[in-house]
Amino acid sequence: MHNAPPAAGREALAAKVYQAVKQAIFDFQLLPGERFSENELAQQLQVSRTPVRQALFNLEREGYVEVLFRSGWQVKAFDFDYFEELYDLRIVLECEAVRRLCAISSADCRIALTAEQYFWSESAPLTQGKPVALADEAFHRALVSATNNRQFLLLHTELTEKLSIIRRLDFTRDDRIQATYQQHHAILQALFAQRCEQALRLLTLHISESKAAVRKITLHRLHQARLTLQTSGIQKEALRTATR
Template sequence: MASELTRLLPHSVRVYRQLRQEIYEFILMPGDRFTEVDIASRLGCSRTPVREALLTLQNDDLIRRCFRNGWEVCPIDFDVYEDLYATRILIEVDTVARLCSSDSAKTDRSVLARLRALWIIPPEQQEQAGEKIATMDEQFHIALTEAAGNRELTAILSNITDRIRIMRRLDFEYDTRIAQTYAEHAELLEAIENREQERAVGLMREHIEDAHTGACAITLRRLQKVRARNLP
């Protein structure tokens, strides 16, 4: 059934999903170059859906146009990711501090009830699909920052979220990461609800640092495996 549904998808969506998966699994390696003709020939479709898919992947910051010809999988710059995660920590620590201490009209604490209903649930009701839980995790952090009432910080965090998406998706490759995310989100929401500012700030910082470390580790391990496989 899954393959039948895949064939029914618009060609551009099918190509987009295929290439995105290949990038996440390092079948297409950072720095790999290719042309629209290469992809169209390999996937058995015309260049039009390939071009549409590539433009979407470019918007996702997964690929970029080459100066002279073709496309390139964006290289992984760990220094850039480190800076982005550090900036993310500054924003999200400020977010939980505001939610714990502020009674400003700009602060919307009703969001917390909605998040509790999503994240504080029995294990048997928890989402298990890695890609879906990664999206839910992104939405959780954006929602908290929106609830704190600073639209400019929310916009900056949204931009950072787009740029680190591949790293966050890799983080959910760990078997234990989904259950850990539910537990950490639940603990964080409890601390915010009880206005335990110091605890909430510490939990948020640890949560993000943990995710960054895990994603970097699995990225390096995958790259090493691919390199070893490709050695003569």
């Protein structure tokens, strides 16, 4: 008879399952409204049901999945009102970050955002949706991080993760990728010139455009995003690989 793995080992395995399933949701390998069972996930991930169940309950507490009475689990459907409220909070938080950046010298602002200036103005533009989405998240995180307020950054990091699944759909379109480069560059130039009102206006418009697109996202677009990822070689096999 095999001995049960130590508690630390069980927790580590559950954490790997948690990350694998969460990434599958973010990468649209598991779509909003899609149903699945603990047994299916356990087989795909080649683990027992115990770490799968623990991971799913953690994801349920965070609002990513929900348990269905006697019929397994389901990826939680999009709540568009909820996402719009998160966008409103992002605008408030990032605008405050801009005000604080405008209060420091232009030289210090440039130093704090040098990497972002190079990436969005001088480096070769990215064309693939997911890398652009990650770079976009890094840009907005850099604005907040430059304030040196740890609580701002913690809150912003939480907001970013909750919005990731929506925001990444934006970057399945070439015109949105191009617009992001142009808008980020314009925001940085306004900041460096200490034109605070212009920077606030540009940032608010930039975030509001994403917010306005939220209700236009349909299940069809989600399926399209999934097909795009699959043709790029990202399959459900990634779920199993993630727990190795």
